[in-house]
Structures are given as C-alpha cells and as structure tokens.
Amino acid sequence: MTINRRRFLHLAASSVVAPALIGRAAGQERTWRSGTPFTLGVAAGCPRPTGFVLWTRLAPEPFVSESGLLGGISGPTIDVGYEIARDDAFQDIAVRGITSADRDFAYSVHLEVDGLEPGRPYWYRFMSGEAVSRTGRAMTAPAAGADLDRLRFGTVSCSHYELGYFSPYRHLADEHPDLVMYLGDYIYEYIEKRHPTVRAHSDGVEATTLPTYRNRYAQYHTDPDLQRLRAEAPGLITWDDHEVENDYGDQWSANFIAPEQFLLRRAAAYRAFYEHMPLSPRLSRPNGPSMRIYDRFDFGKLARVSMLDGRQYRSRGACYGPPRKGRGHLETAASCPELFDENRSILGTEQEGWLYLGFAQSPARWNILGQDVMMARLRTNEGDLRDAHWTDAWDGYPSNRARVLQHISDAKVSNPVVFSGDIHSYWTNDLKLDFDKPSSPVVATEFVGTSVTATPPPEEQMRRYARDNPHIRFFEPKFRGYVSVDLTRERMQTRYRTVSDVTDPQATVSTLKSYVVESGKAGAIEG
Numbered sequence: 001m002t003i004n005r006r007r008f009l010h011l012a013a014s015s016v017v018a019p020a021l022i023g024r025a026a027g028q029e030r031t032w033r034s035g036t037p038f039t040l041g042v043a044a045g046c047p048r049p050t051g052f053v054l055w056t057r058l059a060p061e062p063f064v065s066e067s068g069l070l071g072g073i074s075g076p077t078i079d080v081g082y083e084i085a086r087d088d089a090f091q092d093i094a095v096r097g098i099t100s101a102d103r104d105f106a107y108s109v110h111l112e113v114d115g116l117e118p119g120r121p122y123w124y125r126f127m128s129g130e131a132v133s134r135t136g137r138a139m140t141a142p143a144a145g146a147d148l149d150r151l152r153f154g155t156v157s158c159s160h161y162e163l164g165y166f167s168p169y170r171h172l173a174d175e176h177p178d179l180v181m182y183l184g185d186y187i188y189e190y191i192e193k194r195h196p197t198v199r200a201h202s203d204g205v206e207a208t209t210l211p212t213y214r215n216r217y218a219q220y221h222t223d224p225d226l227q228r229l230r231a232e233a234p235g236l237i238t239w240d241d242h243e244v245e246n247d248y249g250d251q252w253s254a255n256f257i258a259p260e261q262f263l264l265r266r267a268a269a270y271r272a273f274y275e276h277m278p279l280s281p282r283l284s285r286p287n288g289p290s291m292r293i294y295d296r297f298d299f300g301k302l303a304r305v306s307m308l309d310g311r312q313y314r315s316r317g318a319c320y321g322p323p324r325k326g327r328g329h330l331e332t333a334a335s336c337p338e339l340f341d342e343n344r345s346i347l348g349t350e351q352e353g354w355l356y357l358g359f360a361q362s363p364a365r366w367n368i369l370g371q372d373v374m375m376a377r378l379r380t381n382e383g384d385l386r387d388a389h390w391t392d393a394w395d396g397y398p399s400n401r402a403r404v405l406q407h408i409s410d411a412k413v414s415n416p417v418v419f420s421g422d423i424h425s426y427w428t429n430d431l432k433l434d435f436d437k438p439s440s441p442v443v444a445t446e447f448v449g450t451s452v453t454a455t456p457p458p459e460e461q462m463r464r465y466a467r468d469n470p471h472i473r474f475f476e477p478k479f480r481g482y483v484s485v486d487l488t489r490e491r492m493q494t495r496y497r498t499v500s501d502v503t504d505p506q507a508t509v510s511t512l513k514s515y516v517v518e519s520g521k522a523g524a525i526e527g
C-alpha cells in the first residue's frame with residue numbers, strides 16, 4: 001500500500017466528505033480510467049491575506065487527441081476533493097471540501113480559497129477516486145498593513161522545453177521562496193529548427209489550436225523540475241509572446257494573419273493558458289480572445305507587486321511589417337516616424353490608469369513591477385542602425401515609457417523596481433527620465449533575468465550595443481538561470497543565479513552577480 005493510499009483511507013475515515021462521491025460525475029459510475037488523474041501536478045497562485053488560488057487538472061492521459069478528445073476521462077463536470085492543512089502531514093486540517101473540474105476547461109480546477117490565516121504556510125492536495133495528488137505548499141500574504149520584515153522571491157522567464165532541462169526551476173524550488181514571478185515565454189509555441197535540442201515538443205507541430213496549446217502545457221507540466229517549483233511556492237503570473245505566437249501584439253500577428261483569424265488563435269492560446277495556471281476564475285476566466293491577467297498583490301507594508309500584461313493591449317508594432325534582413329525589427333526616427341507617436345501604447349489606456357491608481361494607493365515601501373519585455377532604452381550604434389529602437393520591447397513604445405517613468409518620478413513612488421524577461425540575458429539597468437542625457441536622474445531600477453533555457457541574443461553585437469548605453473550597468477548573455485531576490489525594509493538583494501549546463505539534467509547552480517538596491521535610492525550597486 002502506498003503512502004498516498006494510506007493517507008486517502010485515513011481521510012476517508014475522518015472526512016466530512018463522503019469519499020465515494022469524489023471523482024464521480026453526476027449520474028456516472030466511472031469518470032476516469034486506471035492510473036492517476038494528477039499527472040500534471042498542482043500549483044498555487046494569487047496569494048492574498050486570507051487565501052490563494054489552487055490549481056490542478058485531471059488528466060489521466062495528459063495529451064489531447066487531434067480532434068480535441070480528452071483521454072481516459074468523461075462527463076461534463078467531475079467532483080474533486082481537496083484538503084488544506086497547517087502542516088505537511090495533514091494532521092491539522094484548515095479546510096476540506098469538494099470542488100469541480102469542467103470538461104469545458106479541460107478538467108482544470110481553479111479553487112479560490114478564502115478564510116485562511118494571514119502570513120503563514122499551508123499545504124494542500126487534491127483527491128479523485130482513490131487517487132491523491134502530490135502535496136503543494138503555499139503562503140498566504142501577510143495581513144493588510146502588517147509590518148512584514150522579509151520577503152523572498154524568484155523570477156523566471158523563457159523556458160523552451162526543447163532547448164534544455166529545467167534545472168533553473170529545480171534550483172529555485174530548492175531555495176524555498178515565498179513567491180515565484182513567472183515573467184513570460186512559459187511555453188514556446190513553435191518547433192525548434194535552428195538550434196540543437198535536447199528533447200522534443202512531442203507532437204512535432206506548432207501550437208495554433210486549443211488541442212495543440214493544451215498539449216504544449218501538458219508536456220511542460222509533466223516536467224519534474226517545473227512540477228516541483230509549482231508545488232513549492234505560489235506564482236504571480238504574466239505572459240509574453242510565445243504563449244501565443246512570436247512577437248504578436250494585441251490582434252496583430254507577426255506572421256500577418258488577418259486580425260479576425262489571429263484572434264481565434266489568441267482565444268485558443270489564452271484559454272489553454274488559463275486552464276493550466278493558478279489564476280483567479282473571477283478575474284481571469286477567458287472571454288473569447290480576451291482575458292484579464294494584470295493584477296496586484298500586497299505583502300503588508302513591505303511590498304506591492306503589480307504584474308503587467310505587455311501583450312494584449314499594445315498598439316500595433318511601429319512600422320508593422322516582416323522583419324528586414326540584417327535589422328529585424330530595428331527602426332529609427334528616420335525609417336519609422338510612427339515610433340514616436342504619443343498615442344501608441346504598450347500597456348493600453350486602462351491598464352496604465354490602473355497602474356497609476358495602484359501607485360497612488362500603495363501602502364508599500366517597495367513598489368515592484370513584474371512584466372515581460374525590457375523597459376530600458378537599448379541604443380544601437382552601428383551605421384544606419386545608429387539610435388534604432390527594437391520595436392517589440394518598450395523601446396518600440398518610447399512615449400508610453402517616458403510617461404510611466406515621468407509618472408513614477410512625479411508621484412514620488414516609493415522604491416520602484418522593475419523585473420523583466422524576454423531577452424534571454426541578464427541586464428541591470430538604471431531607468432531614467434531621459435535616456436539620452438547622462439545627467440538625467442535615475443527614477444527606478446530594472447533587473448532583467450536570463451532565460452530558463454532559451455537561446456541568447458547575438459553576443460558580440462549586443463555587447464557593442466550595451467557599451468554605448470551608460471544606464472545599462474551590466475549585460476551578460478552566456479548563462480541560463482533565474483533571479484533570486486531577498487527583500488527587507490532597508491534593502492533589496494538580487495542575485496543572478498546561473499546553472500552549469502542547461503543540456504545536463506543534473507546541472508548545478510551558482511551566483512553570477514549580486515546587487516543591492518537600498519531603500520530610498522534608485523539604482524543597483526554591486527554587493
């Protein structure tokens with residue numbers, strides 16, 4: 001008898017829930033076939049003072065057929081039991097109950113839990129029939145106004161399954177962080193053809209439909225390192241482009257699919273994202289191609305974290321067109337005057353207003369942004385690409401960036417720090433009101449994490465560019481890994497944690513660089 005089975009019988013003996021009912025769809029004898037339906041692990045997200053969102057998905061056969069059939073499971077809804085305990089042995093149960101998994105959402109569970117105690121760890125698990133899921137751990141946020149003295153979190157981005165093993169996820173889990181910020185490119189929709197791979201996206205096709213996006217997430221969630229990280233700490237979650245399609249923005253495909261066609265693809269991609277993430281069903285349940293994921297989280301008086309959506313509401317890329325040979329999406333004032341149009345936005349009007357309201361009402365000493373693409377200016381310096389802007393990042397939305405940084409300065413936002421992903425390399429940046437003026441004040445600090453596995457940008461070219469940008473204090477593309485942050489009232493310590501070899505499933509970890517931001521003083525210093 002396995003430990004899980006013993007635990008289940010213990011539960012059956014003591015539970016207020018009639019266990020024989022768990023996992024049975026209304027009017028049906030059998031809902032899933034042999035084995036376990038908990039093949040994709042568990043996760044927690046959206047930590048609040050009195051609860052969080054718990055996630056799992058019943059998937060006795062993780063992969064969906066081409067026709068969209070969910071294998072080994074049937075029925076419109078299935079009951080799923082859950083337990084939340086104050087200890088990892090489930091001796092001290094806080095809440096126990098039954099929720100449901102809907103076929104319409106691939107039998108995923110998004111359980112919004114309330115009524116817990118603030119600022120403490122809980123352990124949770126799900127049951128279906130005789131199967132019990134693995135145990136996950138989640139912290140509730142401290143009570144509003146609590147004088148929290150420490151918060152530890154990690155940031156991750158750009159995990160391409162084919163390009164490496166997810167050792168960065170494993171090593172971050174080993175640090176037992178309070179939170180993990182997922183900053184985008186959590187999956188890659190395409191099949192790698194240009195770089196050597198260590199394993200394959202098993203269906204061999206680019207994800208473009210609901211079944212193919214579902215399969216991509218299912219495959220990623222069978223990875224033991226990712227499962228472990230998700231079970232270790234609650235996630236704060238945003239996306240970038242590869243959750244849908246490379247370099248898309250709003251309804252605009254980088255492959256020039258007609259917007260009405262592309263929105264069908266986006267709807268499938270967003271839905272599969274929702275089905276696999278511990279997002280709030282009240283806030284984030286998708287509505288066709290629309291899905292609200294930007295949100296903010298408070299950790300007492302210590303930190304307010306605003307997770308931004310840099311893709312869904314952005315204006316069409318400046319000088320929207322196929323990447324040009326030798327310059328990709330680099331455009332200059334001369335080649336693309338539209339770049340500087342004040343009406344162009346990366347956040348969209350509503351999200352930008354929401355962000356400013358969040359700053360105005362913030363109770364926190366540290367105001368942290370988690371978002372997808374690099375915010376700092378990256379000036380280029382060669383030939384007719386002198387002073388060009390990469391149109392897919394904040395550089396492609398210079399007036400929106402100037403407005404946000406001016407607002408941060410005018411509103412005297414307390415200790416603003418931005419965490420970003422997307423560019424597959426580490427960057428430490430001073431965010432300035434005017435990036436062209438060395439004397440312009442630093443108004444915020446930016447840390448850009450490297451990729452978990454995805455390939456870096458062209459090294460020599462980027463090094464030449466980086467040197468010409470005095471506000472860029474550090475750039476390093478060689479390593480894969482994550483970012484680990486230890487925050488107290490007085491200082492934020494940020495470590496760039498790199499793995500020895502992403503093609504080695506047993507890769508070790510070390511610290512490449514460590515920075516301190518002192519409260520009251522924008523800009524990172526080594527230390």
Ligand code: FE
Nearest residue numbers: 158185422454
């Ligand atoms: Fe990426």
Ligand code: CA
Nearest residue numbers: 185240241422
């Ligand atoms: Ca990206």
